[in-house]
Amino acid sequence: MPRKIESIREKMLKSTREQISRTYANEEYALMQAINAYNELSRSYNLVYERLSEWYGLYYPEIKAGSQKLLADMVKTLNTRDTISKESLTALFSDEQRAASVYEKATSSMGRAMSGRERDALMKFADASNSMNETLEALEAYIKAAANEIMPNATYITDEKIAAELLSRAGSMERLATMPASTVQLLGAEKALFKHIKFGSKPPKYGVLFKLPAISNGKRSARGKIARLYATKVAIALKADYFSKRFIAEKLKSDIEKGIARINSKPDVAKNKRHSDRDRHHKQ
């Protein structure tokens, strides 16, 4: 008898495990972790870059690096003043003229001389910068692949990172796909929304969607309208991604383009209209 109970217990445990496993089986959870990791790490990476260029500036104040990756590589190549070689600089820049000019500046630099132990610390710091850069690239590649698979329609009309961030704000594909367009429009603007509700400040017009170039580069007066247009189409795209699994994004994208052209072609009457609305309201 006890053996039978034992075997039932085993079976039930197994089935519960499988149920939990099934709930978390979707890749969307990994995608959410990846986009959050990406955003946090890229903020840290920018801090590290600023610190690295300030620190390195003590030794070679005359030499500016154009990019984060180049700066870290320069730190590793320049090293102490007596070990600088023209060859390694040429290999780094693959441009003999630039290498010669940097060599000239570096060997006659008026920055302080670097001691051995300073070099060790600075090199390690440059290593961390490069490792963060590589990790960001790997995360980005994963986000691209996963977003295009999980939410192809939403990704097509926005981009991988925006789509993944919307997902992460919503918490699951199911919740995101069943949200009305107005909620999608304000995902990521929760703080401003509650400030509006509690203290009566201006209501927000967009959250995560502000990262779309059409909105951030758009005319101020048209941004809210364009965000509304995008949110409507993104909400439709998400329903297709989650329920019907059909690819309808090309049609949605051309709708958006037409809509933006229409919004931009209208003269700026928005302000006057709102004024007259308010006047009417006062008269009542």
Place this chain on the structure above:
Amino acid sequence: MPRKIESIREKMLKSTREQISRTYANEEYALMQAINAYNELSRSYNLVYERLSEWYGLYYPEIKAGSQKLLADMVKTLNTRDTISKESLTALFSDEQRAASVYEKATSSMGRAMSGRERDALMKFADASNSMNETLEALEAYIKAAANEIMPNATYITDEKIAAELLSRAGSMERLATMPASTVQLLGAEKALFKHIKFGSKPPKYGVLFKLPAISNGKRSARGKIARLYATKVAIALKADYFSKRFIAEKLKSDIEKGIARINSKPDVAKNKRHSDRDRHHKQ
């Protein structure tokens, strides 16, 4: 003639370069960069750790790692479920029993199965975590060495990181060494100080010095007094570090210990005294 002017110009350029070089010749500038790098990077490292344990929790929710380093190593060792080996786990924990228990949990985990591309992203993320850890160790080693050389007295009575942070807040050894004790006491509490001056909130009692265990673990009512005591001795130590270059820290440390014993031995009369002061003030 022009050749003579040219040679004068060369000489003057060289002398100016040397002057600038001399101004920045002190290692204190590198130390300030290092402590700031350390503080920023350790904040980022904590974020990465939280994210890594959340992400990894999708696959092995049952297994907890005790430390940041161990978590990253476990992520790299556990990998996907079919590649887990008892040997690699034993090598990681150097404790056969623990390895066996983790193996048991990992192979029967109810977390989601990891796809190849998820693994790649997660591994890279664990790499970044490990690289940040190594860099923090290198920075710490450098900060220890440099702080003990540049400010041996101040380092002896506080610790390397607190001494370096005081230096970084002040901007140079010269400025730090000429500060009165009251300013040293509030370095790092600038925000609270200006809030006090502008809005009349409570004045701060300590800034960077709060990191001293004697203050952060001390009785609430004694903290301000202990901070004042430390600040006085640190100010003296800094003058010795910068001007006389003598090592007087042992005497200062024993003074501090005696002072703390005296402060702690007194009963909590501070509050009552303040009350009676206020009463007297009211009567006037």
